[in-house]
Amino acid sequence: MNNFISKVMLFLVAALLVISSIGPSPASAWTVFKDIGAEDVEIDYLYDRGLIQGISKYEFGPSHLVTREQAATMIGRALGLNGTKRNTKFSDVNPTSYGSGYIQSAVEKGFISGYPDGSFKPSQIMTRGEMARLLSRAFYLTQTSSVFYADVEVNNASNSLYTAVNKITTAGISTGTGDGKYSPLQKLTREEFAIFLARSLDTKFKVTFQNATIAKLYSTTDNLNARTGPSTGYNVIGQIQKGAEVQVYGYNGNWAYGKSGTVTGYFSLSYLSKVVATPSRVMVIDAGHGGSDPGAVANGLREKDVNLDVSLRVERMLKAKGIQVLMVRRTDVFYSLDYRAAYGVKNGADAFVSIHANAASAGVSGSETFYSASVANDSKQLATFIQNRLYKAMEHTNRGVKEYDYRVIEANPLPAALVELGFLTNSGDAAKLATSTYKERAASAVAEGIEDYYEWKER
Numbered sequence: 252m253n254n255f256i257s258k259v260m261l262f263l264v265a266a267l268l269v270i271s272s273i274g275p276s277p278a279s280a281w282t283v284f285k286d287i288g289a290e291d292v293e294i295d296y297l298y299d300r301g302l303i304q305g306i307s308k309y310e311f312g313p314s315h316l317v318t319r320e321q322a323a324t325m326i327g328r329a330l331g332l333n334g335t336k337r338n339t340k341f342s343d344v345n346p347t348s349y350g351s352g353y354i355q356s357a358v359e360k361g362f363i364s365g366y367p368d369g370s371f372k373p374s375q376i377m378t379r380g381e382m383a384r385l386l387s388r389a390f391y392l393t394q395t396s397s398v399f400y401a402d403v404e405v406n407n408a409s410n411s412l413y414t415a416v417n418k419i420t421t422a423g424i425s426t427g428t429g430d431g432k433y434s435p436l437q438k439l440t441r442e443e444f445a446i447f448l449a450r451s452l453d454t455k456f457k458v459t460f461q462n463a464t465i466a467k468l469y470s471t472t473d474n475l476n477a478r479t480g481p482s483t484g485y486n487v488i489g490q491i492q493k494g495a496e497v498q499v500y501g502y503n504g505n506w507a508y509g510k511s512g513t514v515t516g517y518f519s520l521s522y523l524s525k526v527v528a529t530p531s532r533v534m535v536i537d538a539g540h541g542g543s544d545p546g547a548v549a550n551g552l553r554e555k556d557v558n559l560d561v562s563l564r565v566e567r568m569l570k571a572k573g574i575q576v577l578m579v580r581r582t583d584v585f586y587s588l589d590y591r592a593a594y595g596v597k598n599g600a601d602a603f604v605s606i607h608a609n610a611a612s613a614g615v616s617g618s619e620t621f622y623s624a625s626v627a628n629d630s631k632q633l634a635t636f637i638q639n640r641l642y643k644a645m646e647h648t649n650r651g652v653k654e655y656d657y658r659v660i661e662a663n664p665l666p667a668a669l670v671e672l673g674f675l676t677n678s679g680d681a682a683k684l685a686t687s688t689y690k691e692r693a694a695s696a697v698a699e700g701i702e703d704y705y706e707w708k709e710r
């Protein structure tokens with residue numbers, strides 16, 4: 252050791268001696284009692300304030316049980332109530348007993364009422380359930396929240412056990428005994444009592460409750476409401492879609508309280524299932540033109556006929572894939588563009604595909620699929636999945652995925668695509684679209700592109 256370090260050491264030792272001799276050296280509970288450690292900060296906190304004592308000179312007795320008289324005394328002391336020994340309203344509390352004053356003061360404050368037969372049972376061990384009632388009244392707790400314990404039945408009456416347990420949980424005084432339980436009938440130990448009381452007195456000890464997941468259920472419907480309480484009379488605070496998972500924290504009649512994504516609330520059990528439901532897939536197929544509007548006419552073909560023929564094939568193929576299909580038209584009739592654009596939303600569909608055939612100069616061939624960027628949704632992906640299959644199936648030029656505000660897709664709030672199968676004005680494309688082989692191939696490409704889209708969307 253060199254000279255400098257030894258001087259520093261000497262100084263430090265001297266400084267420590269000074270501090271320990273002049274400091275007010277508060278005796279921590281863990282230095283007094285052999286049966287608690289420095290981690291028992293709540294016991295230390297109460298001991299420092301003279302609110303709790305040992306069961307003997309060197310023992311705190313953390314696992315000893317707490318009688319009702321002891322609990323009333325310690326809470327009365329913590330609240331600064333009058334502890335002068337005196338007569339109480341209870342026949343079984345001796346006026347000369349140590350807790351009589353605190354018991355009577357608690358009666359006067361209204362947080363102790365005793366048993367219906369007029370007794371207080373001072374030497375009976377306090378349960379965790381009784382402690383919840385006592386603390387919630389003694390500290391005038393009023394706030395409740397959505398708290399579930401598997402062993403405390405939900406009962407929103409103001410004097411119920413559930414309400415008392417809910418209040419002390421909401422106040423950060425208890426998080427139960429683990430596994431989603433509160434254990435209301437369990438006898439209260441001195442250590443538990445100290446923790447409860449310290450958390451009631453000082454926010455720095457408070458804890459945050461988290462509901463335990465007791466089941467996982469899945470929505471069987473789209474737009475299932477989450478509500479603030481267990482009936483349709485309560486406000487809607489969110490919605491979940493078919494197939495969404497609900498982590499269930501508890502049940503109340505025909506309602507489950509739980510969390511799904513960012514939504515926490517009550518969901519009707521009528522729409523929850525133990526098995527995952529397939530998300531709904533409802534596609535609108537719009538065969539372009541029709542009736543008085545033939546669309547393009549060339550090489551012996553009318554566009555409205557080709558469109559309807561291919562559309563009916565797409566309908567059959569989608570249904571075989573389990574996709575619901577809503578057909579704007581299934582016969583040679585005319586509908587306005589705005590009617591077609593609004594049709595899907597009006598009927599609960601989730602996407603829209605309009606099927607057309609093209610016209611240009613005779614040399615132009617190939618397929619192309621359009622989307623509109625007027626609404627921010629997955630229209631471009633829908634168009635892309637279809638186009639990627641279509642030109643291959645038609646064995647002609649890939650003219651690509653293009654952005655264009657055709658009315659039926661531009662005015663459509665759903666993801667929407669407009670498919671141009673090929674050019675009726677081109678003899679090669681027209682010859683293909685005249686055969687059932689290529690109409691079947693085109694339809695299959697569109698149907699598979701739609702399936703690709705749903706699988707991507709639900710990924």
Ligand SMILES: [Zn+2]
Nearest residue numbers: 539546607608
């Ligand atoms: Zn057209």
